[in-house]
Amino acid sequence: MALVEHKRYHVTTFGCQMNVHDSERMKGMLESLGYAQADERADADLILFNTCSIREAADNRFIAHLGEAKRLKSEDPERVIGVGGCWAQSVKDEVFERFPFVDVAFGPGQIARLAEFLASDSLSAQGYFEFEDFSGHLPMKREREFQAWLQISQGCNCRCSYCIVPSTRGRERSRDPAELVAEVEALVADGVREVTLLGQNVNSYGRDLGASRTTFAELLALIDGVDGVERLRYTSPHPKDMREDVVRAHAELAAVCEHIHLPLQSGSGSVLKAMRRTYNRERYLDRVALIREHVPDCALTTDIIVGFPGETEEDFAQTLEVVDDVGYDGAFTFLFSPRRGTEAAELGDQVPHAVKRERMARLVELVQRRARERAQRFVGRTMEVLVEGGTRRDPGQLRGRTRHNKAVNFEGTASVGELVEVEIESATSQTLTGHERLLSRVP
């Protein structure tokens, strides 16, 4: 592949961790071709967007950015504009018609084709949208030195009625377990201490692997077995696949952290049915009980959608009941917004915006109160923290995360990437505060 001299790229990333990972791969691939990163979009020869399509609002935000790229292209027609990710995949049939200044567009499974396009002398715009490959095969430029994302699967076989992902990332395909272990060994050799496994439905890993079928729990054990992996995390799991062997892995495998993200979405059986989440409240709470039985101190976080079509005050009250009952350590809360191309967007009985906002306010208040109560269990304890840097507010203060994925701000002298013992003095719903216990460094 022809190398390019002195050409610079700029990537803007929207959306989820999988997109953050894909952008790290895009940058790694471009730098292997000889491109260098430009800090400002206006200084780049190649302007790229890695897009999200989970909510209509995300589209609108991105299109505003695309407007600036159009202006930059008109100033210098040699510039190349490229759009990748889920939004590109969702508008694949109309992207060049709607945005004629875009030179190349590619879906989440086609990042490698960008290199092909850049090496070709193609004068016409090119689109690549097959659900072919894993970006995980490409070189990676990690944003965080001691932490790494590892894509273990792509796509999703579920059919949640509000979600566009199955149509933008295709059906579930798992990467070969031996390839993943080899990649983790290379990451550790490169200084990584914490690995986060990525997949749309991470705990259904392996079902499509035929003869080399490996379950998610077995994959956790394989990666836990790699010397140098201090911490192992994963996102995003589905409650329907949160089996006992996965929960036991948190109790039995040294590197697997005491944090599970278990999306609830709603506490109402009828809303869960309309969402096609394939579990009900009882099954969900049964998973929570299993986790609390095997890993009593495990941190639990979740995702909740407020105002799904047809959601009554009674339905919402059931969501509040589950939140109060479980006592999450944190939650991502979203206002339902109809996503064009999804079943839920066509549903009647859309909840008025003012009602959604009022319910969201009550939910956030409850989530924060319960998270604050839960966080008090860390006060007075000494927690292992992976140092990530200084705090924005006070550069003299350090910040990092516990194995429970709780953010910690603390006084200390450690360096980024070190594992240190921190004595916790106080806790809010979001953050713990403390001081480094001297002579506590983990080599």
Ligand code: SF4
């Ligand atoms: S599990 Fe549901 S919400 Fe998650 S990616 Fe698949 S379809 Fe979307």
